[in-house]
Amino acid sequence: MKHSTVGVSIERGASEARSDLGGMPRAVTLPERITFATPIPGFEDEREFTVSALDAHGVLFALRSAKTPGLRFVVASPGRFFPDYAPLLDASDVSALGVADGDEVLLLVIVTVTNGITDATANLLAPIVIAADRGTAQQLVLADADLPLRAPLLQQAG
Amino acid sequence: MLILTRRVGESIVVGDDIVLTVFEVRGDAVRIGIEAPRSVKVNRKEIYEEIQRSNAQAVSSTDDAVDALRGALGTPVDGGGSSAAAGGDTDPGAAAAPRG
Numbered sequence: 001m002k003h004s005t006v007g008v009s010i011e012r013g014a015s016e017a018r019s020d021l022g023g024m025p026r027a028v029t030l031p032e033r034i035t036f037a038t039p040i041p042g043f044e045d046e047r048e049f050t051v052s053a054l055d056a057h058g059v060l061f062a063l064r065s066a067k068t069p070g071l072r073f074v075v076a077s078p079g080r081f082f083p084d085y086a087p088l089l090d091a092s093d094v095s096a097l098g099v100a101d102g103d104e105v106l107l108l109v110i111v112t113v114t115n116g117i118t119d120a121t122a123n124l125l126a127p128i129v130i131a132a133d134r135g136t137a138q139q140l141v142l143a144d145a146d147l148p149l150r151a152p153l154l155q156q157a158g
Numbered sequence: 159m160l161i162l163t164r165r166v167g168e169s170i171v172v173g174d175d176i177v178l179t180v181f182e183v184r185g186d187a188v189r190i191g192i193e194a195p196r197s198v199k200v201n202r203k204e205i206y207e208e209i210q211r212s213n214a215q216a217v218s219s220t221d222d223a224v225d226a227l228r229g230a231l232g233t234p235v236d237g238g239g240s241s242a243a244a245g246g247d248t249d250p251g252a253a254a255a256p257r258g
Contacts, residue, residue, distance in 0.1 A: 041206055041213055042210035055231065060227070072217060074219050074224055114215065114218055150212065
C-alpha cells in the first residue's frame with residue numbers, strides 16, 4: 001500500500017535469546033534513556049525515562065521516570081510470552097519517533113503485576129515502541145482493537 | 159461545547175488539516191470518517207480511558223511481585239547488572255537489585 005512497514009526486530013532478538021539461554025545473551029539492545037515523543041496516556045507530564053534490564057536475558061525491563069522517583073513501568077519483550085504477537089506497524093504510525101523508512105523499532109509490552117505472578121498481565125493493545133537509535137518512544141494504540149489490554153502473562157508462557 | 163448539525167456526506171473541518179465527515183447514520187449509530195495527519199492520535203474515547211487506567215495500574219506493580227515474576231521466569235537477579243542485556247551499560251543506581 002502507500003505506507004511501508006517498520007521492521008520489528010525485538011521479536012527475533014528475544015527468540016534468539018530464549019533459545020540460547022546458556023550462551024551469549026545477544027538480546028534486545030535498548031538505549032539507557034528514552035524520551036516519549038508523545039505522552040503516555042495518563043502520564044502526560046512524564047517524558048524522560050531510564051531503561052534498565054531486570055534480567056540477563058532481555059525479557060523484563062524497568063522504565064523509570066527521570067522526574068518522579070518511584071514511578072516505574074515494568075515492560076517485557078513480548079516474544080517470550082506471546083510468540084504469535086507480531087503486530088504490523090505502519091511507518092506513519094510511529095512517525096513521532098523520527099524513524100526513517102526501514103529503521104528498526106523495538107516493541108515492548110507493559111506488564112502489570114500487583115498481587116502475585118499468576119495475575120500478571122500484559123497490555124497487547126497499546127505496546128511501547130522504541131526507536132533505539134534515536135532514544136525516542138511512544139505508546140502506540142494498535143488499530144486492531146481486538147487485542148487484549150490485559151493478557152495473562154504466564155498462561156501464555158511455555 | 160460547540161454542537162453542529164450535519165447531514166450524511168457533510169463534513170466539519172477542525173483546524174487546518176482535520177476533517178470529520180458523517181458517512182452513515184443508522185439508528186443510534188453514526189459512522190464518521192476522520193482525515194487527520196498521522197501525528198494526530200485518533201482513538202475511541204473509551205479505549206483511551208481504558209489505556210489510561212491500565213497504565214495507572216501498571217505503575218502500581220509492586221517490587222515484591224516483580225521480583226517474584228523474575229524468579230518465575232528463571233531469570234535470577236543479577237546484582238551487578240554487568241551482564242544485563244540492555245546494552246551492558248545499565249545505570250547501576252537503577253539496576254537489577256531489588257529495592258526495598
